[in-house]
Structure formats: C-alpha cells, structure tokens
Amino acid sequence: MTTFTLSYVPCFNTSCYNGDPPRINTVHGANYTTMNLGRFAMSATPVASVNGKPAVVDERTMIPTQKQFVDPFRQGVIILDGVGYRQTVVVRSYEVGPDKAVTLQSILNLLQETALNHVWMSGLLGDGFGATHGMMKNNLIWVVSRMQVQVDQYPIWGEILEIDTWVGASGKNGMRRDWEIRSHTTGIVFARATSTWVMMNEKTRRLSKIPNEVRAEITPWFINKQAIVEESPEKINKLDDNAKYINSGLQPKRSDLDMNHHVNNVKYVGWMLEAIPDEYLETYQLSNIILEYRRECGSSDVVQSLCEPEDDKDITKYVDRCTIGVGGATELWNCFMNEGTIRFTHGLQVKEESKCHEIVRGKTTWKKRTNRYSFCG
Known part of the structure; x- marks a missing residue:
C-alpha cells in the first residue's frame, strides 16, 4: 500500500522581528511552523513522501x-x-x-x-x-x-x-x-x-x-x-628519495575518506607536516602553504612523505635581517634560524614496485613564533 507523508524544506525570508512566539499555520490541511529568529523568519515548506521515503529531499538534511x-x-x-x-x-x-x-x-x-x-x-x-x-x-x-x-x-x-x-x-x-x-x-x-x-x-x-x-x-x-593576488604561481620542485626528511608507511584509514571516497586533502597536509622535525615546530609557526594536487590517494595506498629544507644558497635573501660577524655564513645561518623565515618543499608519493606516483607537491613558509598564548583563571 502506498502512503503519503509530509517532510519539510526550510525557506528563510527576511522579516521584522516583533518578539511573537512561533505560529502554527495550515495550508491545504498541512500544518507548518513559522519562527521569528532575530531579524529573520524561518518557514518550513511541506514536501510529499511516498511510503515514508521523501520524494524530493531527505528530511534529515533539508x-x-x-x-x-x-x-x-x-x-x-x-x-x-x-x-x-x-x-x-x-x-x-x-x-x-x-x-x-x-x-x-x-x-x-x-x-x-x-x-x-x-x-x-x-x-x-x-x-x-x-x-x-x-x-x-x-x-x-x-x-x-x-x-x-x-x-x-x-x-x-x-x-x-x-x-x-x-x-x-x-x-x-x-x-x-x-x-x-x-x-x-x-x-x-x-x-x-x-x-x-x-x-x-x-x-x-x-x-x-x-x-x-x-x-x-x-x-x-x-x-x-x-x-x-599572485602574478605567477610559484614553482614547486619534485622531491625524490634523496630528500632530507622522509616519513614512510603512511596509510589512510576509513575515517580519512570523504563523501566522494577521496582521502580528504586535510589528511594530506597532516602527513606533510609530520615529516618536519619537532625542533622546527617548537620555534616556528607556519605562515604560508601552497599545495598542488597531482593524483588521488586510494584507501589501500601506502604513502611516503618527503620534506626538504630550503637550500642554504637562498639564505642570502635574508641578509638584511642579520649582521654577519665573525663566523661568516655560520653566524648568518644561526641568525636566520633565530630571527628569520624558513621554508620547506614537500611531496607525498605512492610507491608501486619500481615506480613512484606523486599525490601532492607542497611548499611551506615558517616564521619565528612571536608570542605564546596564555589564559588566566
């Protein structure tokens, strides 16, 4: 036997709030509620269902x-x-x-x-x-x-x-x-x-x-x-097994999949940041991240996270922040580590026999932490 019931789809319209309580109205024999919420009124529109199953929209999501x-x-x-x-x-x-x-x-x-x-x-x-x-x-x-x-x-x-x-x-x-x-x-x-x-x-x-x-x-x-605003996208180099920091054996869990059966992109970022040594994370805070997605990651893939610090030769861009004294480049490096900005190139890849498939390329920029948050009470 076929039965018809009513579910509701919200319809929001602006109105003037007058402090009145919710009102019960009847349209073609069906009751619906109008509630005043601040400056806005919300009304629910009845939608027919067949055998308890919504014909137009799931009443739980509306x-x-x-x-x-x-x-x-x-x-x-x-x-x-x-x-x-x-x-x-x-x-x-x-x-x-x-x-x-x-x-x-x-x-x-x-x-x-x-x-x-x-x-x-x-x-x-x-x-x-x-x-x-x-x-x-x-x-x-x-x-x-x-x-x-x-x-x-x-x-x-x-x-x-x-x-x-x-x-x-x-x-x-x-x-x-x-x-x-x-x-x-x-x-x-x-x-x-x-x-x-x-x-x-x-x-x-x-x-x-x-x-x-x-x-x-x-x-x-x-x-x-x-x-x-970017005049031209920054190029991100591909990393290989010669990267300075490598974190292997990463595998997605069922909870990492989204409604499209993808490994969620937030999970990729977590894998990338895990490859950075703790000593950097204790002193620096991420200020910029660029991600280039290359390939899907399946639930059965085993992922490798690669991380390479910015090459020493690029430190010269921060010379104006530090004064080179005795020790030359070494002192500049120490100053840079304490006061400047550091960058890393990242890569996530899946290894299949002798071939690697890139999932994501990334680049992160880190600035020295300037404050620690504290709470009183």
Missing part, C-alpha cells in the same frame, strides 16, 4: 531547493551583492593545538565547511559533496587542483570568527574559490586562502570540461575578487 539569504542554524548569510557567503563560527576546544591556537588542519576544515555551506545556500546543491544538480546528472564532482593559505595570526580557543567565501572563473574549465578569515570583534584579518577546482567524472575518475548546463548554474555566482 537541502534548500531555492536560493536562501540567511541560515540561522549555521550562522550564515549571503553577502557581496547576493553571491558571496559569510559564516560566523566560534573556535572550539578540539580545533586548537597545545599552544591554544587554531591548527592549520582546523583552518582547512573550516574553509571546506564554509565552501559547502555556500553551495547549500545557493539552492543548487544536489545530494553530492558540493555538486550541483547539473553535475549530478553528468556524474561530475569537484576536485581541488591547487590551494594556498596565508596566515598572519592564528585565532585562539573561544574566539569568534567571520569567514567570507566567494567564487570566480579560473581559465575555461576551472573555478577559483577564495576565503578571508577575520576577528568578529576587531575586524582584524587572520588568514586568507585561495584555491582552484576542476571537475572529475566520478565513474571514470578522469577530468572533465564544464558542461554548458553546469556553466549556466555556476557562472551567475562568479565575481572578480581575489583574497591572494
């Missing part, structure tokens, strides 16, 4: 089918003349490290979450991991090809952040997504990030051009605004 301008549950709003997205978040205890500052991995997770919520608010989201309706029809998914994050200051536990994100074109068949993270209280910008995304066929695992149907969906959201 993916919007139309563009929304405010999401009170995620503290998100549409900005930048209707095409950008801003989310307010509070730094949680599990997102910080021993110094009580947000970890790079937590920053990357926040960037990913706000990007997905941006697509959620657009009304274009299918049931995939950030894929639009047109992408779902064509078995397409997004994959990141390049990412850069610049951190001027790390937020601390309990701090309230505003994260802005927006998208733009990148060549003929790519999309650029940028972010800016700032203090909600002071407006100080903590970090900026930019990334390039391309489409991959989920079944063939091959890169794809953007179909016209999908292009029509996403291009109205494109704007010409950049969080990080």
